[in-house]
Amino acid sequence: MISIFLGAPGTGKGTQAKRFVQSRGWPQLSTGDMFREAIKNETPVGKEAKHYLDNGELVPDEVTVGIVRDRVKRDDCQNGFILDGFPRTIAQAEALKILLTDMNRSLDSVVLFEVPDEQIVKRLSGRRVCQSCGAVFHVEFSPSKKEGVCDACGSQLIQRKDDQVDVIAKRLEVYKKQTSPLIDFYKKEGLLRIVDASKSADAVYEEVSKVLQS
Numbered sequence: 001m002i003s004i005f006l007g008a009p010g011t012g013k014g015t016q017a018k019r020f021v022q023s024r025g026w027p028q029l030s031t032g033d034m035f036r037e038a039i040k041n042e043t044p045v046g047k048e049a050k051h052y053l054d055n056g057e058l059v060p061d062e063v064t065v066g067i068v069r070d071r072v073k074r075d076d077c078q079n080g081f082i083l084d085g086f087p088r089t090i091a092q093a094e095a096l097k098i099l100l101t102d103m104n105r106s107l108d109s110v111v112l113f114e115v116p117d118e119q120i121v122k123r124l125s126g127r128r129v130c131q132s133c134g135a136v137f138h139v140e141f142s143p144s145k146k147e148g149v150c151d152a153c154g155s156q157l158i159q160r161k162d163d164q165v166d167v168i169a170k171r172l173e174v175y176k177k178q179t180s181p182l183i184d185f186y187k188k189e190g191l192l193r194i195v196d197a198s199k200s201a202d203a204v205y206e207e208v209s210k211v212l213q214s
């Protein structure tokens with residue numbers, strides 16, 4: 001099973017992908033996570049990507065396709081995987097097609113997560129993440145027991161730089177301009193499945209599960 005989780009930032013793609021890692025064992029290939037890891041480890045890719053992430057812009061296609069190409073070849077991708085946050089441009093989608101064809105594989109579905117913009121801003125601006133274990137909280141919807149402290153490991157919670165209101169606006173603009181053309185691209189390929197991702201995480205999980213089985 002190879003599926004793309006497509007949608008604006010803050011629509012819950014990553015949260016849902018993590019649930020499928022647990023329930024089905026399909027790895028979550030999140031390019032955003034890969035870039036954040038590379039930045040933390042100060043690798044050459046991380047050094048190149050940092051400026052783009054901080055400003056809510058897209059990392060150039062060659063760099064992004066390069067990290068996905070390396071990742072899908074790993075053993076844990078044999079039984080399928082979920083692409084979370086990739087592709088984000090038509091050029092990346094074309095590159096993915098070639099990559100999968102070379103591997104004798106094909107896409108099964110593209111799940112589009114739909115959430116109104118106002119809700120996205122609320123979700124992202126209230127998000128807090130643990131610097132140490134990556135656990136995710138929300139100041140209003142799922143607060144940690146002690147403010148600013150991770151329930152799971154006791155480390156400090158931070159707000160991602162790109163979750164600040166001005167950068168969120170930029171990310172939404174980038175999504176509309178560069179990523180939303182993928183909706184038509186995959187509609188034409190007959191792969192697009194739309195999910196109302198404004199519902200609760202459990203309800204969205206049910207809906208995505210049904211879509212992936214259909």
Ligand code: AMP
Binds near residue numbers: 031054058088
């Ligand atoms: P995310 O965690 O998916 O919201 O991604 C965070 C940031 O990583 C984005 O705002 C981009 O700067 C970068 N990024 C993630 N995925 C891609 C991609 N497919 N193409 C280009 N840049 C990406």
